[in-house]
Amino acid sequence: MITEDSINFFRDIPPFQFLDESTLRDIVENLSLEFSPKNSLILTQDGPASDCLRVIKKGGVKVYLSNDDDIVLDYKSEGDSFGYLSLISGDKTRTNIQAIEDTLCYQIPRETVLNIVKKEPLFGEYFMKSFFRNYMDKTYREMRNKNLLFKEGEKLLYTTPVMNIASCDVIKAPQTTSIKDAAAIMSQNKISSLVLTGEQELPAGIITDTDLRDRVVASGIDASAPAREIMSSKLVTIDSGSTCFDALSTMIRLNIHHLLVTDGQNITGVVTNHDFMLLQGISPLSILKNIDRQNSAEDLAPIRDRIDQTISILLQEGVRASYILRIITELHDRLIIKIIELCIGKMGSPHCPFAFFVYGSEGRREETFKTVLHCAFAYDDEKTFCNKRDIEEFCRQLTDNLQEMIRKCGLPEFDTEPLGSVVPIYGDISEWESKIIKAFRSENSAHIDTVIKMLDARTIYGDSSIVESLKDRVYKQIRENEKYRAHLMGQKAKQKSPVGFFKKFVVDNQGEKMEKLDAKEKGSSHIVASVRAMAIAHNIKETSTIERLGILAKREFINQELMNNSVAALEFLLHILMQSQLKKKELHQKIDNCIEPEKLSLLEKRTLKETFQIIEPLQNAAERSFRKENAGV
Amino acid sequence: MGIISTCMHKVTGLTKCEKGGSDAKKWSGSVRKETPLSEIPFVVFDTELSGLDPKKDFIVSIGAIKMSGSKIHVSREFYRLLKPEGDMSRKSVEIHGITPGELEKKESMETVLPDFLEFITDSVLVGHFINIDIDFINASLKKLNKGRLTNPAVDTHFLHDWLYKHGGEFKRHYRGASGKTDLFSISQKYGISVYTAHNALNDAFITAQLLQKFLHFLRPEGIRTLNDLLDIARA
Known part of the structure; x- marks a missing residue:
């Protein structure tokens, strides 16, 4: 009864939770329970090494170093362990461990611990610095498993190899096959792409139903011409061991709907947008396509919800944050580009190169669920002879129109005065440079915070060289000025994180x-x-x-x-x-x-x-x- | 023993003076009187009973757990349910929740007692109002012609009484001591979690945790050996 309760306790405690039943029983076989009243020292700095690994059953302890002042290194409570390092090294205890409440600790004798470490090396890693990366996968797995929102029916296969969803029956035809015959093969086999082979039957290119539609029907090419005339000669491939997610990400990046799966030199399958749609219900690729098709802000509004739904599913699936952020960035960028295109469609193009840039977490491609949009405009009036007033007027109008459309789409609005009411959200390279440096010189912490975020500027529409040259100029000034560097290194780069x-x-x-x-x-x-x-x-x-x-x-x-x-x-x-x-x-x-x-x-x-x-x-x-x-x- | 025993104990006014129980002086076990508190082998035990009269009532279950000093060995446990030797009162069934039907196919005292004696060997016995438990064990031993327990025994109830009067640091730590004497009120006062009350093994485990806490506060009062401990809390 008490033995079983103890085993149950260890079943929920890392790293014991990863041990098998018989090892847990071995632990409990030699387990004892010890009491330490509040304020008592359980282990003493420079005192003898611990003879057991302690796991807190109830209460809590403080880990600290005694020098001139006590330096608190950590606090531990129910389920946390201590004493491992001194137990392994066997020389001395390096920190003080004091009960800060009446504390009950399970004690696992040294011998038992050493036996487990011998049998399960990863057990020991948990207590070492190398814990972090060695246990990361286990942590993600646990997070995924505990996610109650997870629904089996929505299961995406982003974490499985692409080969699992690819169609293995790759139909090929010589590149000399006529367009008409190629179309017939595709129709007979009910496939949307056909791999064309060249010499020694090696793949030379691919034709898809889109090629047939766009290059033959729309362009009026003779259907008896060889299929190679309309094929894409650049074969985009992915290794069969890559995840479906990698495949999807490549397809989004290149805006293609077919991807060949290879095993070394050989083509072993083909994966299409359709495969993903069948599996997911909501496909980032279909969202992308949908964005491209819309012609008004009102039509874009439901797409924004679908982006959030996709993020939810990816998260529930346990997909790594960096992958999800790539997708979010790509989709949000595309949505904003579409909105700008709709605005410019109404207003007409400016007569001067300009860039719409995002900064802060959007600039770094680290935006999670969107709460605020950080953006601004920069132009380069030195490159043309356009009237500065005209370009300013264009930016002002674009700001208004964009804000209105963004509102209609349900996206978070942006601050049209990020640096205060006297400083517009637009400017040429020199103006931006002076705005940023001026803020750096000032003691206005809100402005300093904003301009620091602007250092992560990324162009999402227009001429990216404008933003790059702005960054060049500002980065150089920061490097050369101690005060500016001090701001950059400010609080965040110095502040201590929680212990x-x-x-x-x-x-x-x-x-x-x-x-x-x-x-x-x-x-x-x-x-x-x-x-x-x-x-x-x-x-x-x-x-x-x-x-x-x-x-x-x-x-x-x-x-x-x-x-x-x-x-x-x-x-x-x-x-x-x-x-x-x-x-x-x-x-x-x-x-x-x-x-x-x-x-x-x-x-x-x-x-x-x-x-x-x-x-x-x-x-x-x-x-x-x-x-x-x-x-x- | 369960709460029914504790209440009845008070009514019958049993004390360590009136009922000697086991006698350490006659004891020939290997634990010496000079053994430091931290090295004493303890067996903390409890019984659930059908009533309080050792002549007509009987043991329903025995639970015990081993300790070395203040360390509780969580897997060194003993728990047995026993075949009833007579009728069980309705009140006792309500308290410990063990029905006669559940016990029908259990082992008899004749089988369980030798195992229990083997478990306790020559350890120092500990219990809360332990005299009643010892009396019942001795009654069973007598029926089976197996003598009586001679292990030294410590009563956590007496230990608590002593700390209540003499334990300066104990009272400071817990901001006063519990005025109540029953196992569950005391456990609550000293922060011991009680999950299942009136199960002999759980009660023994709770008592073990009480002893564990009490031992810690005996050292500052100069109680260092088994002899010192028996002087203040012998059952």
Whole structure:
């Protein structure tokens, strides 16, 4: 009875939850329960090594270092373990562990722990620094399993190999086959694409029903001509082991509806937009197509809801945040481009190159459920002789029209005065440069916050060279001015993240307990700010944090491990944030960036805690990157 | 023993002076009187009874768990339901929730007692109002001509009484001590979770947790050995 209760306790506690039944029974066989009253020291810094692994059954402890002042490293509560590292090293205990409530701990003797580690090496990893990435998949799996919103019928196969949904019966014909015969083959076999082969029967190209419609029927090409005249010679392929999601992502990016699946050199299947639609009900590709077809803001409104539905399904399916963000960005960008096209269709084109750019999380391709749109216009009046007043008037009108259409679409409106009422949302490169630098010079923290976000500018419509050259100029000024760099490194790139969780609270290093965790404010924004600072220090124009990290590692400004850990940390924070936002959305609650620790599993809490610990080395690397810059390295 | 026993105990006014129970002086077990508290092998046990008179009532179930000092060995447990030796009163069935039907096919005391004796070996016995449990075990041993228990025994009720009077740090820690004496009121006062009341094993586990807490507050009062412990709480 008591044995069974103890086994049940361990069944829900990481890393014990991943052990098999017989190992759990072995643990409980030698398990004891010990009581420590409030304020008593359970382990003492520099004292003897722990002779057992302790798992808190009830109560809580504080982990701290005693120097001149006590430095709190962590708080642990029910289900948390401690004493592993000193138990393994066997030399001494490195921290003080004090009961902050009357505490009951299960004690697993050293011998038992060593036996488990021998049998299950991953068990030991849980207590080590390498926990983070080794356990990430398990955390995601648990998150997916616990998602109550998940419905079997909606199951998308984004996480399964593309081969599972591809049609394996690839029909081929020589490229010399006439268009008429090719069409007949496609019709007989009820297929929407035909692979054309060249010498040695190697694939040379593909024709699709769209090619037949657009290149033959509409262009009036003779149907007796060889099919190679209308084929796409660039065969887009994907490896059969790739996920369906990768396939979908490629199809969206290239705006194609057929993708050949290959196994090395051989074509083993073909996957089409239709395959995805059949599986999902809601296909991002069909949404994309739908956006292209619409001619009014009113018609675009329902599409916005479908984008959110697609995000929900992807999240429920446990698809990684970076994949989802790619899709969200692509779909939102396309929606906004369509709205701009509709506006310009009414107003006529400007006589001067201009760019509509987004900044902040949209600029970084990290927007989750859309709450606000950060955007602005930039133009280059030096390239043409157009009248500055005309272009200003065009931008003003475009702002009004865009805002109205966005409202009709149900998208969040944008702030038409992001830098205050005297500063318009549009300007030429020099004006933007001076606006940004002026804000940097000022002590207006709201403006500084906004212009820092503008450093992540990304063009989504118009001439991207305008925004790139603006970034060039501003990044250079920041690199050369200590005060501007100080703003860039400001609070976010320096602030400490929480140290951990205690029961239903998140705890900072001062011991202050908060009932809610702002995952953006206390987590992802610190990563974003540090990476942005490093990117600007090293003149990297890419805006996505994950891409920036990749480039920083490639150019050896940070090491590979820090890059991998930071990417995993950001992904996890964004994932958990999106999950929480999704739940709030389903419950018609206000969408914000807050997470309630009470609703997190022990494994999620542990992963989040590790995430916070990755932030500090990243902040240190950011700090160093500017020091090197100063020294002219 | 269950709550019915505790109440009746008070009525009959049993005390450690009137009913000696087992006697450590005659005991020939391996645990020496000088054994430090942290090393004493304890078996904490409880019984559910059909009534309170060892002459006509009988044991319905026995639950026990082992401890070393203040460590509870969660898998060293003992729990048996026993075949009724007579009629069970309606009141006792209501309290422990074990019906005569459930017990019909269970083992007899003759089979269970040797196993229980093997489980306790020469450990120090602990219980809440343990004299009644010991009296019932001894009555059964007598019926089977197997002598009587000679293990030293500690009563958590006496231990609590002693700490109530002498435990300065104990009272400071818990902001006063419990004025009540029954197992469940005491457990509540000292923050012990009670999931299933009136099950012999669970009650033994609760008592073990009480002992665990009490032991911690005995050290500051100079109680360090088995001898010291028996001096203040011998059953």
